[in-house]
Every structure is written in structure tokens, then in C-alpha cells.
Amino acid sequence: MAESFFAGLECELIDRKTFRTKTEARLAVYTWIEGWYNPRRRRSALGYLSPMNYEEKHRATQANLDKPGLPTGPLAPGLDGAGGGPVGNPAIEYDHTA
Template sequence: MGSVGDSYDNALMENFWSTLKIELVHRNSWRTRDEAENAIFAYIDGWYNSRRLQKDLGYLSPDEYETA
């Protein structure tokens, strides 16, 4: 994290929101707010956090890295 006023303050979250919008939100539409909330939760908890490939883990997912 940077100090107050640095461009690094929000860079991590801005990257996350950008990825979420590109990979989920702009590719789908939902009839209700509950459907959207459930889809976003499933994306974050079910795929982004556990199965998404991570450069710092040698291009393994966190699950694969922990298993190895």
C-alpha cells in the first residue's frame, strides 16, 4: 500500500473491480438484484479466490498450489 495520495492506494481494488466487470458483469444480465448478488458471490468465492491462475504461484491456482 502506498501512503495517502499515492496512486497505489486503490490500484489493487480497481484492478479487482475491473476484472469482475470484464469477466462477469458485462457478460451476463440478471432479472433481480438477488440473482446478481448470488452470481457475484459465486464468482468471488468459487472461482476468483480458489481456481484463478496466479502469476506469483507459478501460474497455479491457490488450490493447486496448496495441494502441491
């Protein structure tokens, strides 16, 4: 993982620019890491979303969960009344093989 990070830093920043001072180089590296690499780069561990997009998706999911009332969504086949099966009786187990 460290090799990938430093390869990206070298390829995307260091090889493309000449720095006049150490301070300028440090600021450019800091800006690259905190401005692009950490918040915007897609990560495989997050389902190929950037941390910003992942957090936004998480906030949207949490906002839906925080709404009062019961969660809504599609019913399992046969439980919607159209298939002639029971209508949402939680005491009856749903047969996943059907």
C-alpha cells in the first residue's frame, strides 16, 4: 500500500513540477494528500467510492433510517397479495426456494 501511495505521489505531483524551495514542496505534497488523495481518491475497500462519496452515501442512508415510522420497501414475492400467498404475516416464514 505504501508503494502505491508513493508511486502516485511521484507520478502525479513530483515528476510534473519543479519546486524552488523545501517549503513550496512541502505545501504541494500536503495539498496533494489532503486535497485529493485522502478525500477524493476511490478506494476498493469502500466499494470503489471516494471517502467523500462513501460518507455522503452513508449520511443519506442514515437520514432514511432516522425517519419516524416503519421502514418501507418492496415486499418479498408472495407477500404482496398478488401471488395468492399470505399478506405480510411475520409469523409465517417466507419460502426462499419458491
